[in-house]
Amino acid sequence: xxxxxxxxxxxxxxxxxxxxxxxxxxxxxxxxxxxxxxxxxxxxxxxxxxxxxxxxxxxxxxxxxxxxxxxxxxxxxxxxxxxxxxxxxxxxxxxxxxxxxxxxxxxxxxxxxxxxxxxxxxxxxxxxxxxxxxxxxxxxxxxxxxxxxxxxxxxxxxxxxxxxxxxxxxxxxxxxxxxxxxxxxxxxxxxxxxxxxxxxxxxxxxxxxxxxxxxxxxxxxxxxxxxxxxxxxxxxxxxxxxxxxxxxxxxxxxxxxxxxxxxxxxxxxxxxxxxxxxxxxxxxxxxxxxxxxxxxxxxxxxxxxxxxxxxxxxxxxxxxxxxxxxxxxxxxxxxxxxxxxxxxxxxxxxxxxxxxxxxxxxxxxxxxxxxxxxxxxxxxxxxxxxxxxxxxxxxxxxxxxxxxxxxxxxxxxxxxxxxxxxxxxxxxxxxxxxxxxxxxxxxxxxxxxxxxxxxxxxxxxxxxxxxxxxxxxxxxxxxxxxxxxxxxxxxxxxxxxxxxxxxxxxxxxxxxxxxxxxxxxxxxxxxxxxxxxxxxxxxxxxxxxxxxxxxxxxxxxxxxxxxxxxxxxxxxxxxxxxxxxxxxxxxxxxxxxxxxxxxxxxxxxxxxxxxxxxxxxxxxxxxxxxxxxxxxxxxxxxxxxxxxxxxxxxxxxxxxxxxxxxxxxxxxxxxxxxxxxxxxxxxxxxxxxxxxxxxxxxxxxxxxxxxxxxxxxxxxxxxxxxxxxxxxxxxxxxxxxxxxxxxxxxxxxxxxxxxxxxxxxxxxxxxxxxxxxxxxxxxxxxxxxxxxxxxxxxxxxxxxxxxxxxxxxxxxxxxxxxxxxxxxxxxxxxxxxxxxxxxxxxxxxxxxxxxxxxxxxxxxxxxxxxxxxxxxxxxxxxxxxxxxxxxxx
RNA sequence: GGGAGUUUAGCUCAGUUGGUAGAGCGCUACCCUUACAAGGUAGAUGCCGGGGGUUCGAGCCCCUCAACUCCCACCA
Numbered sequence: 001x002x003x004x005x006x007x008x009x010x011x012x013x014x015x016x017x018x019x020x021x022x023x024x025x026x027x028x029x030x031x032x033x034x035x036x037x038x039x040x041x042x043x044x045x046x047x048x049x050x051x052x053x054x055x056x057x058x059x060x061x062x063x064x065x066x067x068x069x070x071x072x073x074x075x076x077x078x079x080x081x082x083x084x085x086x087x088x089x090x091x092x093x094x095x096x097x098x099x100x101x102x103x104x105x106x107x108x109x110x111x112x113x114x115x116x117x118x119x120x121x122x123x124x125x126x127x128x129x130x131x132x133x134x135x136x137x138x139x140x141x142x143x144x145x146x147x148x149x150x151x152x153x154x155x156x157x158x159x160x161x162x163x164x165x166x167x168x169x170x171x172x173x174x175x176x177x178x179x180x181x182x183x184x185x186x187x188x189x190x191x192x193x194x195x196x197x198x199x200x201x202x203x204x205x206x207x208x209x210x211x212x213x214x215x216x217x218x219x220x221x222x223x224x225x226x227x228x229x230x231x232x233x234x235x236x237x238x239x240x241x242x243x244x245x246x247x248x249x250x251x252x253x254x255x256x257x258x259x260x261x262x263x264x265x266x267x268x269x270x271x272x273x274x275x276x277x278x279x280x281x282x283x284x285x286x287x288x289x290x291x292x293x294x295x296x297x298x299x300x301x302x303x304x305x306x307x308x309x310x311x312x313x314x315x316x317x318x319x320x321x322x323x324x325x326x327x328x329x330x331x332x333x334x335x336x337x338x339x340x341x342x343x344x345x346x347x348x349x350x351x352x353x354x355x356x357x358x359x360x361x362x363x364x365x366x367x368x369x370x371x372x373x374x375x376x377x378x379x380x381x382x383x384x385x386x387x388x389x390x391x392x393x394x395x396x397x398x399x400x401x402x403x404x405x406x407x408x409x410x411x412x413x414x415x416x417x418x419x420x421x422x423x424x425x426x427x428x429x430x431x432x433x434x435x436x437x438x439x440x441x442x443x444x445x446x447x448x449x450x451x452x453x454x455x456x457x458x459x460x461x462x463x464x465x466x467x468x469x470x471x472x473x474x475x476x477x478x479x480x481x482x483x484x485x486x487x488x489x490x491x492x493x494x495x496x497x498x499x500x501x502x503x504x505x506x507x508x509x510x511x512x513x514x515x516x517x518x519x520x521x522x523x524x525x526x527x528x529x530x531x532x533x534x535x536x537x538x539x540x541x542x543x544x545x546x547x548x549x550x551x552x553x554x555x556x557x558x559x560x561x562x563x564x565x566x567x568x569x570x571x572x573x574x575x576x577x578x579x580x581x582x583x584x585x586x587x588x589x590x591x592x593x594x595x596x597x598x599x600x601x602x603x604x605x606x607x608x609x610x611x612x613x614x615x616x617x618x619x620x621x622x623x624x625x626x627x628x629x630x631x632x633x634x635x636x637x638x639x640x641x642x643x644x645x646x647x648x649x650x651x652x653x654x655x656x657x658x659x660x661x662x663x664x665x666x667x668x669x670x671x672x673x674x675x676x677x678x679x680x681x682x683x684x685x686x687x688x689x690x691x692x693x694x695x696x697x698x699x700x701x702x703x704x705x706x707x708x709x710x711x712x713x714x715x716x717x718x719x720x721x722x723x724x725x726x727x728x729x730x731x732x733x734x735x736x737x738x739x740x741x742x743x744x745x746x747x748x749x750x751x752x753x754x755x756x757x758x759x760x761x762x763x764x765x766x767x768x769x770x771x772x773x774x775x776x777x778x779x780x781x782x783x784x785x786x787x788x789x790x791x792x793x794x795x796x797x798x799x800x801x802x803x804x805x806x807x808x809x810x811x812x813x814x815x816x817x818x819x820x821x822x823x824x825x826x827x828x829x830x831x832x833x834x835x836x837x838x839x840x841x842x843x844x845x846x847x848x849x850x851x852x853x854x855x856x857x858x859x860x861x862x863x864x865x866x867x868x869x870x871x872x873x874x875x876x877x878x879x880x881x882x883x884x885x886x887x888x889x
Numbered sequence: 890g891g892g893a894g895u896u897u898a899g900c901u902c903a904g905u906u907g908g909u910a911g912a913g914c915g916c917u918a919c920c921c922u923u924a925c926a927a928g929g930u931a932g933a934u935g936c937c938g939g940g941g942g943u944u945c946g947a948g949c950c951c952c953u954c955a956a957c958u959c960c961c962a963c964c965a
Contacts, residue, residue: 593924
C-alpha cells in the first residue's frame with residue numbers, strides 16, 4: 001500500500017493547527033490530572049484574572065511560563081493540574097457595570113435595591129466574563145477547565161466565611177474607627193493601592209491663629225483651609241525654640257472659634273511651612289496618628305459624598321474644593337489669611353473613579369496580622385517557600401516585618417458580604433457562617449447583616465485552598481486537595497507580592513499550618529519596546545490577540561519564554577516575535593526536508609556502534625541541549641532554555657546535520673541511508689519533545705506526522721532526559737574543527753568573489769596527523785558544503801602552493817590555489833588586517849607573560865592557557881608573515 | 890524623603906564563581922544551491938554610563954557621580 005504524500009506548503013500556517021490541536025487535547029482529556037510514572041504531583045493555580053479583563057501581555061507571559069512548566073512536568077511523568085479561575089474584582093467590576101447602567105439608563109446603583117443591582121452584575125459577568133478564558137485557551141493553556149473556579153462560587157464563599165468567623169471568634173478581626181481613603185464618587189473606602197498620587201498645583205495658605213490669654217498669634221500653614229472645622233490641636237516640634245513657650249497653651253481656631261491645645265510632636269518638621277501644624281485627625285493620615293498619640297478628639301466634617309456636613313457651618317453642603325475657595329476668601333476678608341504661596345504637592349486620586357480621595361474616619365473591619373505575618377516571614381526564612389529570583393524575598397520581608405493591620409471592609413455590593421449580624425433589638429453583634437434569621441441572644445427576628453463586602457484580596461488570599469475545595473470535606477476529596485496542596489509554584493509579577501503573595505502565605509499558614517506553595521517565581525513586567533509600562537492612556541499596549549493573529553501562538557509564546565528569566569522587565573518588540581515566527585517556520589521546513597524519507601528508516605537507534613561521526617556528533621549535541629533544558633526549567637530560566645534549543649535546532653541540526661545528510665540520502669547504499677534517516681527522525685522527534693512545553697502547537701502537529709501508529713500524542717510523551725552514553729566528546733571536538741575550516745574556505749571564496757556554484761581546489765595544512773586523516777576522510781563533505789573539487793591535506797612542513805588565496809584557523813592553514821589573475825592587493829590587505837589584529841592579541845598576551853606578578857599570582861590553568869595562546873598566536877603570525885612576503889614578492 | 894533596580898552592538902536583551910565581550914532583530918555584500926527568500930553564505934559594528942579604587946587581571950567586586958525606571962511614604 002502506498003500512502004499518498006500531500007505536498008506541504010513552504011510556510012507553516014498556525015491557524016489551522018492551533019484550534020485543531022487544542023480541541024484534540026481537550027476532548028482527549030489530556031489536561032486532566034493523570035497519575036504518571038513518577039507518582040508525584042505538580043500543581044499550578046492560575047492567578048485569577050479579573051472578570052472585567054481582557055488578556056494583556058502580562059497575562060500572556062503568565063500563561064506561557066505556567067503552561068510550559070505544566071507541560072514539562074506532565075511529560076516528566078507528574079500528575080499535573082493547571083487550575084484556572086476568575087476573580088470578581090470588587091471595585092473594578094462594580095464600577096464597569098455602574099458605568100454601563102449610567103450610560104444606558106441614566107441611573108446609579110442607588111436607584112436599585114442591592115439584589116436588583118447584583119443581578120445586573122451577574123448578568124454582565126455571564127455575558128462578558130469569559131472572554132479572558134477563551135484568550136487563555138488561544139494561548140494554549142492546558143488547564144483542566146472542570147476545575148474552573150470563580151471567587152464568588154459557593155466554596156470560595158464558604159472559605160471566606162469560615163476564615164472570617166474563625167478569626168472573628170479569635171478576636172483577630174475587629175471593628176475600629178479608622179482613617180481610610182474615602183472615594184466620594186464610589187462612596188467607599190479604597191485601599192492604599194487603589195490610590196494614585198498625582199502632583200497637583202495647590203497653595204500654602206498661611207493663617208493667623210489667636211492664642212488664648214495672650215496677644216501673641218501663631219502662623220499656621222495649610223494646603224486645606226477648609227478642614228479647619230475638624231481641627232482639634234495645633235502642633236509644633238518639641239525642639240523648636242520659636243514655639244517652646246506656647247506648648248500647653250490653647251489656640252483658637254478661626255471661624256468656629258474652637259479652643260484647641262498647642263501640643264508638641266516629633267512629626268512636625270521645623271523647615272516645612274511655618275513650623276506650626278494644624279491637626280485634623282479626622283481628615284489626615286499623619287494627623288490621625290498624632291491624634292492617637294495625644295488622645296485628641298476626632299471630628300468628622302465630611303458627608304459620604306465628600307461635601308461638608310454640619311460642622312462646616314455656613315459652608316455645609318459644599319464640596320471640599322468649593323469650600324476651600326469660599327473659606328479662604330472669608331478668611332482673607334477677616335484678615336486671618338495673611339499669605340498664599342503656590343505649592344505643588346501630591347494628592348491622592350481614586351485609581352478607578354479619578355476623583356480626589358478624602359481621608360476620612362469611618363468604622364471599618366480589620367484583620368490583626370501580627371502573628372500571621374510573623375509565621376509568613378519564618379516560612380520563607382526556613383525555605384519552606386523559595387523565591388526565584390531570591391532578591392524578591394526582601395520585598396516580601398519588608399512588608400511583613402512591619403505589617404499594618406489590614407482593612408478588609410469595602411462599601412460595595414459586589415463581593416463577599418461580611419458575615420456579621422446585628423440585632424436591632426438588643427444590639428448584639430455576632431459572626432456566623434450561615435445566613436442568620438434571628439438574634440442568637442434575644443431571638444429577635446429583626447436583625448440585619450453588615451452591608452459591606454470584603455476586600456477582594458480576602459478571597460484571593462484563600463485561593464490556593466478554596467480552589468481545591470477547602471473547607472468543604474467532600475469537595476476537597478473530589479478535587480484531590482491532599483494531592484495538590486501545597487501547590488508547586490506560584491507565578492506572578494512583583495507588583496502583587498504585598499497584596500497577594502504575602503496574604504496567601506499568611507492565610508494558608510493560619511488555616512493549613514503549611515505554606516500554600518513551595519516556590520514563587522516572580523517574572524518580569526512586560527513593557528513596550530521603549531521600556532514604558534503598557535497602558536491604555538499611552539496606547540502602547542500589545543494585544544496578545546494581535547500577536548497571535550499576526551505571528552501565531554507558538555511564535556508569541558517562544559518570544560515571551562525567551563524573555564523570561566530573572567529579569568525585571570521584558571521590553572516587548574513585535575519585530576522580535578517576527579524573528580521567532582521565522583524560527584517556527586524553520587522547524588516546519590526541517591520537517592519538510594525529512595518528510596520524503598520517512599518510510600526508509602525507523603526513529604529507533606538500535607546499535608550505537610553503527611553510528612558514524614556526524615551522527616555521534618548530533619546526538620552528543622542533542623544530549624547537551626537536553627540536559628540544559630531540563631536544568632533550566634527547574635529553576636525557571638525560560639530564557640536560557642529557549643536560547644539553547646533555538647541554537648541547537650538552527651545552528652546544529654539545520655545548518656550542519658541536515659546539510660551533511662543530503663549526500664547520504666542521495667546515495668546508493670540503502671543501509672547507510674536508513675541509518676541516517678533513523679538518526680534524523682530520532683533527533684527531530686526529540687527536538688519536538690524538547691520544544692513542546694514552549695511551542696505546543698507546531699510540535700504536536702509535526703509529531704502527528706512522525707509518530708509511530710502506536711504512539712500517543714506528544715503532550716503525554718516522555719520529556720527527553722540526559723543520557724551519559726550519548727556523550728561523544730571527540731566527535732564534538734573534531735566536528736568543531738571541520739566547521740571552522742569549512743567556514744574559513746567559504747570566507748576565502750567570498751573574499752575573492754567566487755560564485756557559489758563554482759568549485760575550487762583546496763589545500764589544507766595542519767600539524768596533527770589525526771587531524772590530517774580526519775579531514776581526508778571528510779572529502780565528500782568539504783565538496784558538498786564548501787564546493788571543493790580536489791582536496792589536498794598535508795602537514796605544515798610541506799610547500800604551500802604559490803598562486804593562491806590563504807586563510808587560517810588556529811589549527812589549519814587553508815589555501816585555495818587559483819588560476820588566472822588574483823587580486824593580490826585585496827588579499828594582502830585582508831592578511832595585513834588579520835596580522836594587525838593578531839599582533840594586538842599577541843602583545844596583550846605577551847604583556848601578561850612578562851608580568852612577574854601575573855606569573856606569580858595567577859592560577860596554573862590560566863598561566864598554561866596563556867602559554868598555549870602564545871604558541872598559537874606565534875604560529876599564526878609566522879604563517880601570516882610568510883605568506884605576506886610571498887604575496888608581496 | 891526611604892528602599893530597590895537599570896545603564897553592554899543601531900534596537901531589544903544575555904553574560905554563571907573576576908581570566909581576551911555574546912544572541913535575536915536590524916545593517917552590508919553576494920546568492921532564487923533540489924527543506925526553508927519567513928531562506929543561504931560571508932561580513933561590519935562595542936572607551937561594557939562617567940570617574941576613582943581593590944587585583945597580576947574588572948562588564949563582573951568596592952567607592953563616587955550622572956541619567957532613567959519601579960516600589961513605599963508623602964495633602965502642614
